Amino acid sequence: MAAASLSQLVKGLARLSILNHAKSRQYFHTSGIVDGKAKFIKLAINVDRYTLRPIHLPKSGGRGYDGRIQTHGVGGGHRQCYRMVDFKRIGPKTGEPLVERVLDVRYDPCRSADIAVVAGGEKARYIVASENMKSGDLIKSSGELKKITVKAIEGDSYPLGSLPLGTLVHNIEIYPETGGRVARAAGTCGQLIKKIGDRCIIRMPSKREMNVSEECRATVGRVSNIDHNKQHIGSASRARWFGIRPDRGWKQKKSGYNGRKIKPVKPVVIHRTPKAPASAIYKDTV
Known part of the structure; x- marks a missing residue:
């Protein structure tokens, strides 16, 4: 027993x-x-x-x-x-690109930009809408890196190495096939200004430049809802509706004399290899 x-x-x-x-x-x-x-x-x-x-x-x-x-x-x-927005505009690396139709452009309360419902074949998904995107448009997603630059049409997604210089892009990947990470807010975009070997230089609105691989994908055009920065809340109660709590009121609004000074542009950000994944081992710390 x-x-x-x-x-x-x-x-x-x-x-x-x-x-x-x-x-x-x-x-x-x-x-x-x-x-x-x-x-x-x-x-x-x-x-x-x-x-x-x-x-x-x-x-x-x-x-x-x-x-x-x-x-x-x-x-x-x-x-x-x-809303589960898909930031990975990954298309086939060979052959014809993936063609999808824009079904609707909707408001998303969780982000400043509008989102679009697109469908191709038997799959439908949310993506970040571009400035002039509307219902009924056809958009393409391709992963093929071409030697001859393609015709940049707003809403299409291509590797940066396939786009001509001067193209405005958004939803930019910093590492290939990891999904767009940069320029996803309303009205934002970057500009492809230079190609050096297998690297592409993109200038952001802050005048800072970043260096990424030519295989990184980006969507042509500017993000929708370009007048978001001109929105005037108007009242404290409406600010609470947006989830914004009141400030302490101690710091007063500055005049034109005060403010940030002119500083030199920061050096180019180079994205070469992604960071190592976090360890699965957890340690106790005091």
Whole structure:
């Protein structure tokens, strides 16, 4: 009898595992400190299963998974739903490009730019809409790096090495086939100004330049909603509707005399190899 109970105890201990509380709570968005039964709940968005359905987005209140403030001035606001925007405009590397039709251009409360619903074959997805994109347009996505430059049409996606100099681009990759990371906000774009070997130089609106591979893809044109920076909120109550909390009021608005001084342009940013992935081993720190 004692031997049987001892064997059951050993089997039970074998099933035990160390639970990393930070790992189990990193996707739990909350406006307060996570405690009690709620700290083991996972409310992560399954990114492996794509859907056009708007997904409920819990408010974070500017707090991280540990309940501490990470972004000040954020809280409240109207309820929002997350749309899974696909930033990877990856097309075939050989043959004809992928052709998709724009079904609709919609407003997205989670970003400053508009998004477009595009479909090709049996698949539909959200992408960042360009400035003049409208329903019924046909857009192309190609991954073929051509020696002769292609005709740059707004909304099409090509490797930077296939585009002519002077082209305005957005949704720019910094590493090949990793998805657009730069120039995704409303009205933003970069300009392809130079090609050096297998590298391309892009000038951003801040006059700073970045050096990326010619295989990095980008979408031709400027991001939609170009008048976003001219939007006037108008009242404090409308600011709270957008989830913007009031300032402390101690710092007054500066006159034209005060402000930032003219500084030299920063050096070129060179993106060659992506960073190594984070280690799966978790260490306890004091």
